[in-house]
Amino acid sequence: MSAATAETMDIVSPTIVAAAGCATVVMASALAYVMMKSKDRKKEEEEVVGESSGSDSTGETLDATKFPGGYVTVLFGSQTGTAESFVEEIEREGEDNGFKVRVIDLEDLGDNMTSLLAEEYRDSENKSRAIFLMSTYGEGEPTDNASAFVRALKEKAGLDGNIIDDDSAGEEKKGDEDATEVDSNLLGGLEYAVFGLGNRQYEHFNAMGKLVDSALSKVGAERIIELGIGDDDNDLEGDFENWKDNIFWPSLKERYIGGNATAEEKKDSAELKLPDCHFAVEYLPKSDESVEVDNISLDEVQTSTKHYFTSVDCPVTVTRELRSADTGSTLHMEIDISKSKDVINYQTADNLGVLPVNDDKVIEAVANALSYDLDAVFRIKAAPGKEGKHSVPFPTPCTVRECLSRYCDLTIAPRRSDLKQLAAYAKDPLDRSALLRMASKEGKAEYHEKIIDAHVGIGDIVSKLCRSIEAPLEHFIGLCPRLHPRYYTISSSSSQHPDSIHITVSILKEELGSGSVYTGVCSNHLAGIIQNGKIRVFCRDSTFRLPSDTSRPIIMVGPGTGVAPMRALLQERSYQRIQQKLSVGENVLYFGCKNRNQDYIYEDEMESFKNEGTLNTLRIAFSRETEKKVYVQHLLADNAEETWKMVDEQKASVYVCGGVRMGADVTDTLKKIVSNKGQVSLDEAKVYVEKMAKEGRYVQELWA
Incomplete structure (x- = not known):
């Protein structure tokens, strides 16, 4: 089944329509089932130790x-799977280092x-031992799967907020009569x-790692290794590898074993053994009869893959280009959600x-x-001995085509640890040697040149570079x-467009030195x-929320496609002012792009907002139209007096x-405005801006 065919379906996962003799898989019941009321959490909490992957039951x-x-015990907080993949490395290496590793989400x-305990x-x-791998999400927030744990840990440790300063042990709750006494x-x-x-580009770098490291010590746990720090702005995998190989395993072996000769011998002899597989595949006989997708409760699905079970297919009704020809592509798209409102409910500027x-x-x-037979239909389940709570990664039965098209990232550059695993499947010694060389510490430069810089994905490796790889599905x-x-970030108002969601999409296409073109998997899927x-979508809350007091002013800073949520906020303010007849405060927008004739997106709409009186002030930084580049933060600084008065x-x-980086520059500019106009120190200005953020008056959604 082609991707185009898949996009015509209406349900959570597509109906698989195969040629004569192949199965038809109907998945309509899956969404209804997974949206049922969650099971009783108390029972799950009592069973968490026994059900966790790697536990000895x-x-x-x-x-x-x-x-x-x-x-x-190794626990992880992961949003996109990176921390989880690092945990799997520790699990694979556990026996070679003399430890029985059990993994807990x-x-x-x-x-x-x-x-x-x-x-x-x-x-x-x-004594019990626990290792925490903690990703930080967004602006210093926990990942979705770690939010309940972090909330409970902060409460027990008496900590307020998510941010632990590098030179302090965190700030305890003060003056809160309802605060739980620290245990x-x-x-x-x-x-x-x-x-x-x-990622060091973000202001609250590694906030969750620092928070958990500090909070655990406050509730009686004993730190046995100093906090390890990984930076995705540089070499996250290298940071983890260095910590794991040179600090983590040596520290554990010295503390609990007292020697590592046996472990080293095992490690050398097991270097190329076939990786342990957590899954088993059951191929279904070909039949003209329909086969329903297995009913899986959301409680049995890992947080990072729940969207596979809850998303819905919605039609794209409008697509239009926002930029002039030959200057790249940015699309405005409108998605009809009128038939999916029982599943998709959005607020203005959600995600x-x-x-x-x-x-x-x-x-x-x-x-x-x-x-692989792309039309073959299979069911995925846990391999013997790997049964656990999260053993089903995506809805099945499905075809192999569906699996490869929607659930496997074939274009992302594999990590060096992935190359080492792939090497075990290579039959040609030259392929195996090349993969192991790039997977090694000594091969980092070659890995960056041939994999990262060349945008080589796993699909390229198995189909072009190392054709001797043979791996069961x-x-x-x-x-x-x-x-x-x-x-x-949704660029429409739910009040003005209750049945439609608008998004603003920058299409990623990059010419490589080899003459080939690298394309973004999602943006180019949307462009096609x-x-x-139809596209498969779901909604997630954002932090953009207009003030409950509509008479208060707002200042918006959104260069490039960052203007998307500002368009949504302006639509909502227009609705409040014109349709609801409310008193609406002043609206100021700072927009930036290279050239007014190339990438000034939504120009006509911004002029319309100005003409109707909704957009009171529009300031635009055209960075390539002046000898000295001007950006939005410069315009904000030029209007310091106005900004301070409004804030x-x-x-x-x-x-x-x-x-x-733009977000960091805007934050620095705002701090300087507060310091200069408020006549306070920069440290006091920092506290002022942080207070605004806690009150929901300073909101950033940024990407690296």
Whole structure:
């Protein structure tokens, strides 16, 4: 089934219409089932230890000769799967280093932290060990699967907010009569380490790693390794590899085993053993009869893949180009949600998650290289011994084509650890050697040149570069990253357009030195959608919310496609003023682009907002029209007096959307305005802006 055919379906996962003799898979019941009321969480919390991947549920005594270091529990907070993949590396290496590793998704742990002290996982000194890999999401927030755990941990540790300063141990709650008393022995007997994943471009770099590391020590746990820090703006995988190989494993072995000679011998001998597979594939006999997708409760689905089960197909009714010819492409798209409002409800400037689809040529190349039948229908389940709560990664039964098109990221550059796994499947010694060389620490430069800089994905490796790779489907599903949704801040008002969602999409196309063209998997999927063609979507809350007091002014900063939520806010303010006859405060917009004749998107609409009186002030930075480049932060600084009056006296809300560096520059500019006009120090200005953020009056949604 082609991607185009898939886009014509209406239900959560497409009906698979195959040629005569192939199965038809009807998935309409899946959405209704997974949207049912969640199961009782208390029972799950009691069972979290026994159900977690890697746990020993047999009750048998641990083999001390095989695992002289005993148990170590590894927990992860992950949004896109990076922290989870790092945890899987630790799990794979556990036995070679002398430890029985069990993995727990923090969503399963929730607020049931004391389950980490379960007696069956303690050592001879009655101690438990837990390692936390914590990703930071957005502006210093926990990932979705870690939110309940972080909330409970902060409460027990008496911490207020998510931000732990580098030179402090965090600020305890003060003056809160309802604050829970800190339980300084809640996790007494737990020894822990934390590795944080973040991106230094963001203001609150590695906030979750720092928070969890600090909070655990406040509730009685003992830190055994100093906080590890990974920076995705540089070399996140390298940071993790260095921490894992040079700090984590050596520290654990020295503390709990006292030697590592045996472990090293095992590691060398096992270097190219076939990777452990968590999945099993059951191929279904070809039949003309329909086969319904297995009913899976959302409680049994991992947070990072729930969108596969809850998203719906909606038609695109409008697509129009916003830029002039030959200057790139930015599309305005309108999606009809009128028939899906029982599932999709949005508020102005929320986020729309779009599930990408891989290009047909890439799918067919991978299938040909690995000898997969694209029309074969299969069910995925846990491999023997790997049964657990989150053993189903996506809806099945489905065709192999559906699996490769929607659930496997075939174009993302694989990590070096992925190359090492792929090497185990290469039959040609030259292919195996090349993959292992680039996977090694010594091969980092070659890896960056030939994989990262060349935009080579797993699909390219198996179909072009290392054709000797042979991997059964279940193994490929296990080693290939999931294809994650792309999020677009909605550019429409839910009041003005209750049945339609608008998004603003920058189409990614980049010419490579080889003469080929690299295209963004999601933006180019959207660019290829024909009139009334369908895309699979879901909604997620954003932080953009207009002030409840409509008379208060707002300041919007949105260069490029960052203007999308500002368009939505202006539509909503127009609706409040004209339709609802409310008193609406002043609206000021700072927009930026290169040239007014090339990429001034939504120009006609901005002029219309001005003419009707909704947009009071529009300031535009055309960065390529002057000898000295001018950006939105420069215009904000030029209007410091006005900005200070609106923010301080009139309690204006400030909204910023765009690139991380722009966001940082705008924040610095605002701090300087507060410092200069408010006659306070920069440190006091920082506190002022942070207070605005806590009050919802300074909101940023940024991307790296």
